[in-house]
Amino acid sequence: MSGHVTELVVFVVLFLAVSVMGFVAARWRRPETIESLHEWGLGGRNFGSWITWFLVGGDLYTAYTFVAVPALVFGAGALGFYALPYTVVVYPLVFLVLTRMWSVSHVHGFVTPADFVRARFGSPTLALAIAITGLVATMPYIALQLVGIEAVLKSMGITGHLPIVIAFAILAAYTYQSGLRAPALIAFVKDALIYIVILVAVLYLPAKLGGWGSIFDAAKAKFDATPAPGDGITLNANNQLQYVTLAFGSALALFLYPHSLTGVLASKNRNVIKRNMSALPAYSLVLGLIALLGYMAIAAGTKPVVGANGRPDTNTIVPRLFDQLFPDWFTGVAYAAIGIGALVPAAIMSIAAANLFTRNIYREYLNKDATDAQEAKVSKVVSLVVKVGAVLCILLLDPQFSIDLQLIGGVIILQTLPAVALGLYTRWFHRGGLLAGWAAGLAAGMWMLYLIPNPANGKAHFGGSAFPLANFGFDTKMTLYAGFLALIVNLVVAVLGTLAFRAAKVADGPDATRREHYFVDEGDPRVKDLDLTGSH
């Protein structure tokens, strides 16, 4: 611990400075009143290109990414690099989809994906299914941000849970106070710090380690020496499809998470979204370089911190690398970047989860006549409850368990794709078919994840997302991303279910949206009139 005093001081000072910003944010772009859900939860929906870029980026590239992606590359090599194609593919993929979502949401006052599904398919039940899926998928994501902070703290020699509880108490307080404005403002600082750290890391570290060529050679030598068949600095015949389906499946899932939609809906108009979809890949470059920190750690001979259970915690590999090669004060800056990087997404996620609960469970089932002020109040309280729940997850459960939950979260959020994303394009599906597909996809996904062992830590179930096709009786070692397979099951059942319900003449729900609602933009009289859906 004594060797980490400078790091600790820099870390604490930066962390506190950012916390003060969070509280001041309530005054930034001050609305007439913050006592309405639109103001608190969506920042008044008037963020321009720059703020949206920071907000959406701040929310997609989390502390966990900075810690876990290099850890994966450190352990498995090329497969861990899937994060790069994933973030290249995602923006062109959602370019048109999100502009439609923005338009229809602004006409009808939707705040969550479940709001849209309810109006589009006239089914509160389907909307409830989508809302619960979103909540369940978001919770472990928030808990994972704590794993990121914990990795940094562990590397500074700090054990115990008190520091994390304090960090999250601060976060909870300023989100309660300022809503979405807090993470939007802090995202500037977070990104600035991360860019500085990464630029320095990719220029300074390779020079210290003998250049990029020798870094890759060191990694290759390490993987050649291990008996594990799946690792290496390039892919092999068995994991290529896993790489492709994991990248594509993750790209499909990303904007189905309620929190990524929050940032998108908060933008000012359709062009802000389009411009952002072209500018956000700037983060992909950073992500690719961050992933390669895993190889630098191999070349530098970095050893992860050994956890309380006697196993090395590979999540500490990047913090340890910084500690080993940077001067103390800069290590402190880097640690603060990771720590603050955890706060921004955690704040946005808890706001999105709170919106889901308030709109699709509280107002739908508990208090149908809720006023704007009541909704905002409930949202604020739920965002607190969600964060307390995330802290409890870390305190009471094995951190490994939240990583498993996150894995499951990705698979289950994908099952909302037919209703949410395809729903923006077609009203062909029957609400009953979509519900059946959702259930079948979830069941198939859970079953596949249950069958996947992890030989590395001796777990028999939920050991990863690479589903061996041998389970279907094929004579191959090839693996595929379980979420992708579950989505195929989902789609097939949704199509067959729709045909069956139509044939049986089961009543379908009414569609509250109209074709032109998907294309309106800022300035159109319908966009501003949020009372249309009766949010009172």
Add this chain to the structure above:
Amino acid sequence: MTTGEPGQPRTDRSPWNWLLVLPIVLPLLTFLFNADEPRLLGFPLFYWLQIAFIVVGVSCTTLVYRMTR
């Protein structure tokens, strides 16, 4: 908004949108980049070519944005 035609049908269809397919498909074709050689600045092909695909992605989305706004 004084044209009196707020209900004028609009659409997001454009031939430019097809350009978005390129950055979606290219990064998923592993046979293009799954090799160590040739290296660029010490980076194996697997890494530098995939990083180069970011440029393809940015160019395509920027072009589509400019042409359809």
